[in-house]
Amino acid sequence: MSDSVSSSKLPLPLDHFLCFAIYSANHSMNRAYKPFLADLNLTYPQYIVMVALWEKDGQTVKSLGETLFLASNTLTPLLKRLEKMGHVTRQRDPNDERQVVIYLTPQGQALEEKAINIPECILAATGLTPDNIEYLQAQLSHLRQNLEAATETNTHIET
Amino acid sequence: MSDSVSSSKLPLPLDHFLCFAIYSANHSMNRAYKPFLADLNLTYPQYIVMVALWEKDGQTVKSLGETLFLASNTLTPLLKRLEKMGHVTRQRDPNDERQVVIYLTPQGQALEEKAINIPECILAATGLTPDNIEYLQAQLSHLRQNLEAATETNTHIET
DNA sequence: TGCGATTAGATTGTGTACGATTTATTGTTG
DNA sequence: CAACAATAAATCGTACACAATCTAATCGCA
Numbered sequence: 141m142s143d144s145v146s147s148s149k150l151p152l153p154l155d156h157f158l159c160f161a162i163y164s165a166n167h168s169m170n171r172a173y174k175p176f177l178a179d180l181n182l183t184y185p186q187y188i189v190m191v192a193l194w195e196k197d198g199q200t201v202k203s204l205g206e207t208l209f210l211a212s213n214t215l216t217p218l219l220k221r222l223e224k225m226g227h228v229t230r231q232r233d234p235n236d237e238r239q240v241v242i243y244l245t246p247q248g249q250a251l252e253e254k255a256i257n258i259p260e261c262i263l264a265a266t267g268l269t270p271d272n273i274e275y276l277q278a279q280l281s282h283l284r285q286n287l288e289a290a291t292e293t294n295t296h297i298e299t
Numbered sequence: 300m301s302d303s304v305s306s307s308k309l310p311l312p313l314d315h316f317l318c319f320a321i322y323s324a325n326h327s328m329n330r331a332y333k334p335f336l337a338d339l340n341l342t343y344p345q346y347i348v349m350v351a352l353w354e355k356d357g358q359t360v361k362s363l364g365e366t367l368f369l370a371s372n373t374l375t376p377l378l379k380r381l382e383k384m385g386h387v388t389r390q391r392d393p394n395d396e397r398q399v400v401i402y403l404t405p406q407g408q409a410l411e412e413k414a415i416n417i418p419e420c421i422l423a424a425t426g427l428t429p430d431n432i433e434y435l436q437a438q439l440s441h442l443r444q445n446l447e448a449a450t451e452t453n454t455h456i457e458t
Numbered sequence: 459t460g461c462g463a464t465t466a467g468a469t470t471g472t473g474t475a476c477g478a479t480t481t482a483t484t485g486t487t488g
Numbered sequence: 489c490a491a492c493a494a495t496a497a498a499t500c501g502t503a504c505a506c507a508a509t510c511t512a513a514t515c516g517c518a
Contacts, residue, residue: 154347158328158432160350162328164368165321166325168443168446170476172446174476175450192313202465207313209327221503236465236514237466237512237513240466262318266317276435280323284324286424287424288327289426291331329505344475359496360496361496370497372497372498372500373476376498395483395495397495397496398483398496399497
């Protein structure tokens with residue numbers, strides 16, 4: 141069955157692309173989070189930034205970027221929106237004026253209470269067992285590390 | 300070790316969020332594809348649309364959307380860019396003028412040859428065994444289906 | 459000390475995503 | 489067959505992502 145695809149010369153149909161499985165799972169995860177995050181008036185990327193800050197307050201933009209694999213061109217406008225909403229402050233580090241340190245406001249800290257049971261709601265929506273989830277996470281982390289290693293060293297030899 | 304997190308009241312640190320594992324794996328996958336897709340002058344979403352069309356030409360926007368889990372507000376501008384690049388044509392179905400059918404041009408068909416070995420390059424970059432990949436795909440597909448089912452029926456009971 | 463290199467953020471432009479709305483076409487029902 | 493509901497795309501506004509570039513601050517080393 142899996143070797144009788146005749147409508148395409150590609151080795152794999154779209155259904156069997158790992159990249160597409162990740163891509164579409166990511167979209168469905170975003171959609172699953174949306175109603176819960178709407179209560180907090182946050183987008184998903186804003187939410188993971190808040191999660192990172194709830195874990196460790198007072199991080200620089202660079203530090204947040206390393207945690208979340210995002211650069212300043214994504215984080216700066218996002219953090220400005222969080223600042224405008226009153227969840228964080230952005231202030232230059234007096235010891236190194238190049239750096240901007242992000243601090244939670246009391247309001248930003250308080251938001252954690254409203255967000256605290258979202259993960260278990262999502263957990264339920266996944267319909268997976270904790271063992272499955274843990275294994276999936278580990279596999280995806282492993283995959284991410286491999287891809288990053290392969291991408292960094294990739295000088296992309298031209299034909 | 301995993302039960303000694305004291306800096307957060309959240310049940311899980313960011314490292315253990317499945318959503319984040321998917322989110323960041325998706326980003327790393329995008330970055331891995333980028334150099335290969337740059338040769339084709341395609342973005343990743345444009346690429347998966349082309350893959351869907353190489354698999355089955357002459358699809359409507361709606362049909363493509365169902366395959367890729369994307370709506371017209373995402374697909375319309377993307378397809379217009381593919382049209383401008385000369386890879387596809389967009390034409391109204393004479394039998395139902397509401398529908399727009401997407402056809403590959405000869406140039407769009409020819410592009411498949413240049414794209415045909417990308418999947419194996421990515422496969423190598425993942426550093427995973429075919430068994431691992433197949434299992435990951437299956438798990439992610441299953442997850443997506445569960446999330447969609449849970450999201451659709453989600454009336455999101457208010458407190 | 460001073461000047462080039464490095465570093466951290468910010469900015470700009472392009473391209474997704476997607477909620478909400480609009481337009482055009484088709485179906486349906488009295 | 490006329491009014492209205494349903495459907496398919498397109499449009500609009502907001503918010504990521506990210507390459508490329510710019511600015512300002514710091515570092516390094518002669």
